[in-house]
Amino acid sequence: MTKIAIAHDWLTNMGGAEKVIINFKQIYKDAPVYTISYNQDNLDDELKNIDVRTSFIQNFPKGNVKHQMYLPFMPTAWEQFDFNEYDVVLSSSSSCAKGLITSPDTVHICYCHSPMRYAWEFYNEYMEREGGGKLKRTLIKYIMNYIRIWDKASASRPDYYIANSKNVAKRIYKHYGIEADVIHPPVKGSYFNISDVDEDYFLMVSRLVPYKKVDLAVEVFNELGLPLVVIGGGKQLEYLKSIAKP
Structure with missing residues (x-):
């Protein structure tokens, strides 16, 4: 064996x-x-x-x-x-x-x-x-x-x-x-479904750590004035909240 x-x-x-x-x-x-x-x-x-x-x-x-x-x-x-x-x-x-x-x-x-x-x-x-x-x-x-x-x-x-x-x-x-x-890592498809609601925002899902560059995305969307929803957790959470516009 x-x-x-x-x-x-x-x-x-x-x-x-x-x-x-x-x-x-x-x-x-x-x-x-x-x-x-x-x-x-x-x-x-x-x-x-x-x-x-x-x-x-x-x-x-x-x-x-x-x-x-x-x-x-x-x-x-x-x-x-x-x-x-x-x-x-x-x-x-x-x-x-x-x-x-x-x-x-x-x-x-x-x-x-x-x-x-x-x-x-x-x-x-x-x-x-x-x-x-x-x-x-x-x-x-x-x-x-x-x-x-x-x-x-x-x-x-x-x-x-x-x-x-x-x-x-x-x-x-x-x-x-x-x-x-x-070999691409597997994706658990049962986690996801296609929503019937088409909402007007951009979405980012990530661990909130420096090398993921979530702060760069927040800064770009601040400048563009477009809505960005961020999902995740990590040591940058409070910092990202502090730099994000409403």
Whole structure:
């Protein structure tokens, strides 16, 4: 019998990537899920009370809430997992999960949502957003230089890459020089129906976090004077309310 493990960057909140993990678990019901940190209070029911195996970051202060501040430890955290008992490892990665280490006999398939945005194309925006004093910014620059070197070096570890879109496949080739097949993530069609009411507004649905650029959409619609409805949650919610016109 083929032994399969699933790996995912972190399971601390729900987003599109976490929906994909639900689908992986529906297919591979007995596969354990390895992850940096786990907070089932913020997850859908399908990801609660499952076999999750976390890294040492889980035990750090706020390790399952503020996992982002432990980015420098994530490469080591992924490399300390032992996957030698598995025939196949299916990783879901937009950060460090693709850098896990397997034996030569284990097939590692990476479903890539994106190469690290904050290490590559969004690096300068990430630096600007972090702000802080000169010492903090200098420290972040050195950390991100290390992260980029590790990210590039570890990119060769998966045996196969699957991208979730053609755009992501282009990024994988740009940053890693690796060709990826494209399999679009599934959509739960029962969530949606066509309304009989044609209302006069534009709609945006997103997590309200900086890299999603919801603030840019709000600013554009402020300037255009057109109605925009935003659906979502996240740390930018109050900020977006403060910049939005009525």
